[in-house]
Amino acid sequence: MNSTLVTFPGGRTSGRSPIVGTVPVGGLHGLVVAETPFHPLDHTWPDQPADRGTIGGLPVVDCVTGAQSKTGEVLLGEAVPARRGDEDWEWLVVHVTPAPLPVGSEVDLEVDADFRAALSAGHTACHLAALALNAALAGRWRKDVRPDALGHPDFDQAAITSSRIGPHGSVDVYRLGKSLRKKGFSGDDLDPAQVARQVNDRLEAWVAADAPVRVDVPGPGLTARRTWRCSLPEGEASIPCGGTHVSGTAELGRVEVALSLEDAALTMRTTCGN
Known part of the structure; x- marks a missing residue:
C-alpha cells in the first residue's frame, strides 16, 4: 500500500476511492483507501479526535493513523514506532468498520460534516487561545525564549503537556514545574x-476582527507538514498543525x-459558540 492521500486539509467531507488494503483491528476491520476526506487520530499528538461518518455505507466507528513497514507489517x-513522516514507512488512514469490504471496490466516503465543523x-479556538495566553504571560519571563509568530514568548510550546480538542472547545494542560522555571518563567x-x-x-477582539484562517498544504500526503495561519490584527499568526479549521x-x-x-499545572478550558 502507498501512503494515503488526504483531502480534509482543504475542507472536503466526501469523496470516492478504491479500497487498497485491509487491516485487522481486534474484532473489527480496518479499511485503507487511496484517497480519503477522513481526518484520523494522530498517533504522536492525539489532539483532534477522528472524524465520524461512513465508508461504502458502513459506519466508521474509529479512524486511526497506521504505518506500513518495508516488510509489509502494518x-x-x-x-x-516511527516518527510521523518517516520515509521508511507508508503512512495510512485506517477506517475502522464493523464489517469488511472487498479490496479493489470503489466506495463512497462521507464524513459527518456537523461533527467535523x-x-x-474547537481547534481554531484552541490555537487562538494559546496565542492569547502567550501574550498575557509575556511579562513573566526572565530569560529570552523562542517567540511565537506574534513575537510573544511561546509559553504554549514551552510548557504544554497535553491538548485535547472537542466539539466547540479544547482542554490544554501546562506544566509549571522546575524545568519551566529553569527556562526563565515565573x-x-x-x-x-x-x-x-x-x-x-484579546479573544473577543480577534473574533470581532473576523480574521481569515487558512491551512497551508504543501502536499496531499497524510504526513505533509501543514501550517495553520490566521491574519490577526497584530500580524500573521502561524502554528504547525495537522488538523481542520x-x-x-x-x-x-x-x-x-x-x-x-493545581499541583504545578495550569489547565486552560476553551469554549466557543454563539
Whole structure:
C-alpha cells in the first residue's frame, strides 16, 4: 500500500476511492483507501479526535493513523514506532468498520460534516487561545525564549503537556514545574482569573476582527507538514498543525477560556459558540 492521500486539509467531507488494503483491528476491520476526506487520530499528538461518518455505507466507528513497514507489517496508533513522516514507512488512514469490504471496490466516503465543523471550531479556538495566553504571560519571563509568530514568548510550546480538542472547545494542560522555571518563567502569585480576563479580552477582539484562517498544504500526503495561519490584527499568526479549521474567526462566535491552577499545572478550558 502507498501512503494515503488526504483531502480534509482543504475542507472536503466526501469523496470516492478504491479500497487498497485491509487491516485487522481486534474484532473489527480496518479499511485503507487511496484517497480519503477522513481526518484520523494522530498517533504522536492525539489532539483532534477522528472524524465520524461512513465508508461504502458502513459506519466508521474509529479512524486511526497506521504505518506500513518495508516488510509489509502494518501497525496502528500508539503501536507505530516511527516518527510521523518517516520515509521508511507508508503512512495510512485506517477506517475502522464493523464489517469488511472487498479490496479493489470503489466506495463512497462521507464524513459527518456537523461533527467535523464542531471540531474545526474547537481547534481554531484552541490555537487562538494559546496565542492569547502567550501574550498575557509575556511579562513573566526572565530569560529570552523562542517567540511565537506574534513575537510573544511561546509559553504554549514551552510548557504544554497535553491538548485535547472537542466539539466547540479544547482542554490544554501546562506544566509549571522546575524545568519551566529553569527556562526563565515565573509562576509566582499567578492569578488564573486575572490571566483569563486578559486572554478573553484579546479573544473577543480577534473574533470581532473576523480574521481569515487558512491551512497551508504543501502536499496531499497524510504526513505533509501543514501550517495553520490566521491574519490577526497584530500580524500573521502561524502554528504547525495537522488538523481542520474554520475559515474565519467570526465563525467561532464567542470564545472564552477558564484557567485553573493545581499541583504545578495550569489547565486552560476553551469554549466557543454563539
